[in-house]
Amino acid sequence: MRLQLSTWQEVEAYLGRSKGIIMPVGSTEQHGPNGLIGTDAICPETIADGVAAKGDILVGPTLSIGMAQHHMAFAGTITYRPSTFIAVLKDVIGSLERHGFERIYFLNGHGGNIATITTAFSEIYAERSMAGEKGVLRCRLANWFAGRRTKQLARELYGDSEGRHATPSEVSVSYYAHPESVKQAQMEPKVAPVGEIRDALDYRRQFPDGRIGSDPSLASVEDGRRLFEASVEDVAEDYAAFLAEG
Amino acid sequence: MRLQLSTWQEVEAYLGRSKGIIMPVGSTEQHGPNGLIGTDAICPETIADGVAAKGDILVGPTLSIGMAQHHMAFAGTITYRPSTFIAVLKDVIGSLERHGFERIYFLNGHGGNIATITTAFSEIYAERSMAGEKGVLRCRLANWFAGRRTKQLARELYGDSEGRHATPSEVSVSYYAHPESVKQAQMEPKVAPVGEIRDALDYRRQFPDGRIGSDPSLASVEDGRRLFEASVEDVAEDYAAFLAEG
Amino acid sequence: MRLQLSTWQEVEAYLGRSKGIIMPVGSTEQHGPNGLIGTDAICPETIADGVAAKGDILVGPTLSIGMAQHHMAFAGTITYRPSTFIAVLKDVIGSLERHGFERIYFLNGHGGNIATITTAFSEIYAERSMAGEKGVLRCRLANWFAGRRTKQLARELYGDSEGRHATPSEVSVSYYAHPESVKQAQMEPKVAPVGEIRDALDYRRQFPDGRIGSDPSLASVEDGRRLFEASVEDVAEDYAAFLAEG
Amino acid sequence: MRLQLSTWQEVEAYLGRSKGIIMPVGSTEQHGPNGLIGTDAICPETIADGVAAKGDILVGPTLSIGMAQHHMAFAGTITYRPSTFIAVLKDVIGSLERHGFERIYFLNGHGGNIATITTAFSEIYAERSMAGEKGVLRCRLANWFAGRRTKQLARELYGDSEGRHATPSEVSVSYYAHPESVKQAQMEPKVAPVGEIRDALDYRRQFPDGRIGSDPSLASVEDGRRLFEASVEDVAEDYAAFLAEG
């Protein structure tokens, strides 16, 4: 059940049955020579829909822009400053809480979002911690690529060529979601270099075609389907546990 | 051409041909008994894709959340505070400008966004006006429903039943985009009341089912198709004029 | 009754009789070759006093600085960034609400303020919409030049020479208020060009002497008196209706 | 020369002769049983006009709202939070600097503004100190009541009955500026108590009629004239010294 495709009365009725919602959150950033700029939003959105198909689960609108400052030297990247992203998350969570949602599950597609989303949760919790108020709200951040099944499958498929950015896993899932957008590109070296992330020009200097440690030429629609299925299982299990928490 | 479905090299190449981009911007808010919560995002996104299909035009990711504080007493609405929305627009525009985009065309689906988006443009322009710097950046806000052809068609189709919120026009376009999500609902009175917009509880008191002045039971997929085509023509014309400005 | 010329006990007594107040709001910005920099503040202040003279009506201090970023390439202009202006309005409205004012009527003299003031109202309303609290506060934005009688008279007096900035109407009203400050200036062309507003250097390039579409050489003290009287009638009527709203 | 009553060309010409401007800054706050709410704005505005009458000196628009949180338990008081006031001062000073003003002289009427205005100057200076940039801008804060002649005259006229808030001096100057607004009121005790300032309810508890340590029943239009003249001399001297600084 997609929030965007529901009426308010349908959402009101849903809230009588469940206090949980899955919010896909991604980024709009370069993903190397053959990866889509929307990869990090496409993956969690697709997987969230897969999870929702298995039960009475509501999926909110995808937050398709995230914290991608380090990719700004590559055309097409759009970033929030962390402070903007925190404000976005505060308002989204505050809106959902206002309607009675109590378990908000952010299904994330971008490693670079983790620190900022975690910080946003703390900013929200701090409000009530300072006031000495007891909140019922619980937020969880989960990464679609970090579940047990998904990680194991990625390891089997790509081993050390998985790397850290523009990975064959995420490119595969995005191809599975958009087979019409599969891209061909030459890449040199086959496996990209690794290093530490700082600002955008420094990133481009270290990682000239955008990849970190990966060989996304290995990506395929079929791998994407398998990774999608593994992640749907991982996420469905974790979301159910989140709702069941005492 | 969708930014989300392109690689960074494709965007870099596009920038050699054009400095313009269309950014759909909407809202996640109640649209009465038979309207989708995502209506305001779905309409401009669909029309932007229609415009892009006619030429070498890039469409960015849809900003699907907007300024909807007045709808917060209806389940499922998600709002940015105006200050958050301004921060979002500053970062989105700043990111695009960084890559060399000079004409950013926001195709908007929500009347309640207009003041805040206009204010965001002023906040951005103020920065350079205070610094005495000359900017090449031009932003335009256009509403998909406000072009000549589109307004005339809506008038023909619905006359005074068009109203101001949850209009049959926008519901029709969203049904055209998502025919699987057409909803049936009883509405009383047939045409909703009108009035001034203030805070959320006041809104709900005045407009109990969410509509303002409209009868969206008139909406249909076929009307949606016609309105879509009219708006695509209006927007394509206006966008071309925007790019051609001296 | 001017707030600034009252004691706190007089205001306390007034609040026993009325919950309404008129707040003149203007701008400090260039108004072409013969217009005063204070025009946008002088006009609503003068008209508010005219309205107050007709009844038991309190007029607050004039907010004489507004959103004028686009005029910053002309000496003497002072602008708030929109974010500052929003903070100003939040504190002014919050202070008045604290004392029990429930209907705050902003009588505005500057078209460029409209989006920001509207946004500020939304920012304030959003606070309670997010909290699910019911507010009694109502804010209205009215432009002294937009009432029925005033617009008709301006049309009669100046037709197409009224234009959009540094209009003969507003210059006339400011001359009526300050006849000692009537200015003489040569203007070329007689009627100024029109165009879209962006940042300050762009504005100066398009509108070299500051006017947009107007011929303020037509302004006179006598016209100012007539426009003042028309506007006082328009505003008094609208303010009474605002107080009477259920 | 009043900025508000000048054209932009007149200000441009003035800047060829002087880089200085006087900005009156006050507050909108209770001033005890017989003092006007606008006292703190009226006094510096009146005195600034007196100073300007003696030379080629530009006076900007009065900033009539200041930091008055402690007076909020008395009807009619309007306050900026300090953070808002700092934003206001940054934009005002930034606007003036943009046009080439280099010496900005804030003539203040409210003791409670001093810390915040001083802090605002530091916030502005910090910007360039962090950037390692050399600024030519100089801001000065001067209180109309703190010059040698003015303090001596106040001491002669009222001795210990001058007190700290709602002083006979300031009430007298406001009466001199607005003789039509002289108020009569009984006050008990004759001289008000003294104490430390904290929040609004605490203030009202300590100082029930708003005065601190003063007996403003001593105020008169004639005293106001003498204090005005003394302060004009003090301020003119200090402003000339400010402009002459190397």
Place this chain on the structure above:
Amino acid sequence: MRLQLSTWQEVEAYLGRSKGIIMPVGSTEQHGPNGLIGTDAICPETIADGVAAKGDILVGPTLSIGMAQHHMAFAGTITYRPSTFIAVLKDVIGSLERHGFERIYFLNGHGGNIATITTAFSEIYAERSMAGEKGVLRCRLANWFAGRRTKQLARELYGDSEGRHATPSEVSVSYYAHPESVKQAQMEPKVAPVGEIRDALDYRRQFPDGRIGSDPSLASVEDGRRLFEASVEDVAEDYAAFLAEG
């Protein structure tokens, strides 16, 4: 009793006996050729410990960074912008208030902090003044060097050579606290010049070695001991009076 060296149960027990706490607050800034960069934090920290040794008094962690923008042209200075410092103080005070502290005594070592700390108190009080809430919180700002005994001793020891920044008094107290860090330096002229404080480069131009009006070559460990003792007495007396206030 040092907060940092206590357990939470010890603090909880203390709160049963007292609602007061001393918070040393300083700066990290140049102090001329022979003064330590930490002088302004070291002095109040040392004196607070001295006061605490005399009774059941809790001392919080030293806020060792303050508002030092004007010293930024000297290596090693670290400054908060005033707005950051205000945020810091809001959170520190808010945290302490949350636990039940009602009298928070800031023992300050840096004149340049006074305006910002005072402004921070107003920002905090404004919150409850706007809300019409009664607070029990009381904050006091006291300077270790401003008590009766301390000022008199400094006058006896150094007369006019005390000056305003990098004074022999503060250097002496820091030497008493850290005799291993006594520095030797040549200074020319013996007594430094005086002037007004603006931005960092302007400061360095006026005061090339960092001192204002002082001769800190007079400083000694023994003087430091005497000043420490005088200040401990002054502060202990003032803190006791603060706690005893009705």
Place this chain on the structure above:
Amino acid sequence: MRLQLSTWQEVEAYLGRSKGIIMPVGSTEQHGPNGLIGTDAICPETIADGVAAKGDILVGPTLSIGMAQHHMAFAGTITYRPSTFIAVLKDVIGSLERHGFERIYFLNGHGGNIATITTAFSEIYAERSMAGEKGVLRCRLANWFAGRRTKQLARELYGDSEGRHATPSEVSVSYYAHPESVKQAQMEPKVAPVGEIRDALDYRRQFPDGRIGSDPSLASVEDGRRLFEASVEDVAEDYAAFLAEG
């Protein structure tokens, strides 16, 4: 070499030899029944001094308050909201960069700080990434307890009783630094429970005496000495590598 105990000339000279600095960063928060509130600041400060003793290394002032919102239900905890902490880090880093520091090494003592500090780095880098500017600044976050030798020793000493908060390791190091402050306390159960961190009241409900998963009754001064030595070696190695990076 301690910044606080140096003169500005000494720091200027140091900058001729090195562009690096170690900044200890901690928290002021409950550490269970026998842990000191200052533990997280004391540990990195002590270890930083140990590292500095081995070479020509500058140590800045300890940032002793951090992000501890989840501990606010325990007396004595002081927290920054994440947004405040980000502002603090921006100003501290900006100040150091202004003087020519290029490698800023934050030696952290609190796991709860990691997300916010990482986010602060991104906020700073974003500034230059948006501007398209190349920065030379590099920030690193290192945790004193996370080096190879230190982790191994902690495992040897405490195994599973190390836990996640109020660990015997950190308590030991704080005891080594302050043997006069060793505390005795009964704890039930011996090893504390584990769980997820949310807001303060939720934390206290889950972890009633403040510990998470640890048995700090195992802590001792002697263990502290060994852990200190291990960590000094780990940190010295990592800091040297940081300075040596190309």
